Amino acid sequence: MPRVNLTINEKLKLISDFDSGIPRLDLSKKYRVDRTTVCRIISKREELEMAISIKSPKLKRLNVFKDDFDEKILEFISKSLSQGIPVNNCLIRQYASNLADETRKDFKCSNGWWEKFQKRYDIKYGKLSGESNAVDMEIVKNYRIDVIPKLIATDKQLIFNCDETSFFYKCYPSNSYYKGSIKKHGLRFLKDRITILLSVNLLGNKLEPFFIGKSANPRCFSEQNGNNLLSKIEYASNSNAWMTKELFHRWLTKWHKNLEVERKQIILVMDNFSAHKLDQDDFPLIKFHFLPPNTTSHLQPLDGGIINCLKKRYLTRLFNWILSKITSNEDITTFMKDLKLNKAIIWLIEAWQSIPETMIRNCWTHCGYMNFDSQMDLVNEDDNFEETCARMNNLSPLIVPSSEQLNDMIDAFNETTIISGEHQ
Incomplete structure (x- = not known):
């Protein structure tokens, strides 16, 4: 059977099918994955449901971080936007570098890290418009x-x-x-x-x-x-x-x-x-x-x-x-x-x-x-x-x-x- 990497959304759909009564063997055929993979996905139900709220549903890997480094960066982005401060690539990477000096000495804020961070948390880049934040x-x-x-x-x-x-x-x-x-x-x-x-x-x-x-x-x-x-x-x-x-x-x-x-x-x-x-x-x-x-x-x-x-x-x-x-x-x-x-x-x-x-x-x-x-x-x-x-x-x-x-x-x-x- 060829290897298939399911996205988080597909894994959650598999769990939903399992809850509706579809046997594991039938799920293995439907999603073209091994039966042991089906069992492993079902066992990670809580982690997947938690991940869908903060990560892109198109991601295929469920990464679990040992510290709150990413959470602090996400909090920085949210707080800046709530204050009406636009945040771009340079500002976020500079904040991440400063934060790494305190928590992750071996961290390198490379282009690759930033691209993966954007994909991991579904970070979009666009124009801020309107005046609602000043109300x-x-x-x-x-x-x-x-x-x-x-x-x-x-x-x-x-x-x-x-x-x-x-x-x-x-x-x-x-x-x-x-x-x-x-x-x-x-x-x-x-x-x-x-x-x-x-x-x-x-x-x-x-x-x-x-x-x-x-x-x-x-x-x-x-x-x-x-x-x-x-x-x-x-x-x-x-x-x-x-x-x-x-x-x-x-x-x-x-x-x-x-x-x-x-x-x-x-x-x-x-x-x-x-x-x-x-x-x-x-x-x-x-x-x-x-x-x-x-x-x-x-x-x-x-x-x-x-x-x-x-x-x-x-x-x-x-x-x-x-x-x-x-x-x-x-x-x-x-x-x-x-x-x-x-x-x-x-x-x-x-x-x-x-x-x-x-x-x-x-x-x-x-x-x-x-x-x-x-x-x-x-x-x-x-x-x-x-x-x-x-x-x-x-x-x-x-x-x-x-x-x-x-x-x-x-x-x-x-x-x-x-x-x-x-x-x-």
Whole structure:
């Protein structure tokens, strides 16, 4: 019988099969290992169950350490991350070397040790994003206990959240898969940017997005089938494409007039961005409710996944458009310049309209506003995006994004955002 090395996961599955009543001889045939190996695996049940919680399930060897050297290194990594301190290869190896001077005199912090340590404990390397680590969770907890119940006591269709996001509509990943023999030429970062103001209510209804660009009357708007796009969307402009008090006042004024016709009074939940701080007396039908400072990553539904979903759905449309250009053999620098603002806005409107109400409600629930019976996995909202990425990986050796690069792209959007009140 050829030698087979089972992973920890496979060993645990073997134990589970044994518990269900499968004889050892049948397990030996099923997993293609000797019967004595089956008995040895079963005898190490407790060690395997303990190992699965701290080690990668793909490992094949169960290493038992004589001291707590590795535990101290893992504790150092966890403590550093909890304090918001990024840890890289050099920092961890330096800490391990200093620790070895005290406990393991013969230890050498080699590249081989570090690679095995990563594999042993399933250590990943990636970009740290978001601001949740800077949030005082006690404030969040008190807000959810003391404020939210009073806030949602009113009609749920009258509770809205609004927020702005900066959007680089020509943004494209700089990383790519490539063969070693292919020359690698990247794309200069295109800084064409707009700001989008979004608003949703607690039941999942959406208002039309409000776009802010740099040009008062973009030429490309009149090119859309001979019709002026300005007459069909909410659009304003200033030199920086930023939200200002004047533009926010203009947007609220139009909304307030609609509320007068409908005879409704609403509550508007928003962050403490300076442009949001208008005179409440100008809008008697809109009650402003400002979130505590530095808590939007936990308490603002639009930051809880809705904006992220919008950008993912936009990227799906962008990548499908790029696919059509790749098959026409055009240079990427050329056809990315051909992407005009009118096309980007149309894609954004389509992406916004495609977001289901259940997804928006789940984001309110995620932020602690209320619970719904139907739950939804937000990660699976955009299967089309994954399919598009897979198709692009098969088509082009140029700048081809992987699905894992989506979060990096959205981080690029968010890191360059100067719009949010907590960033300004």
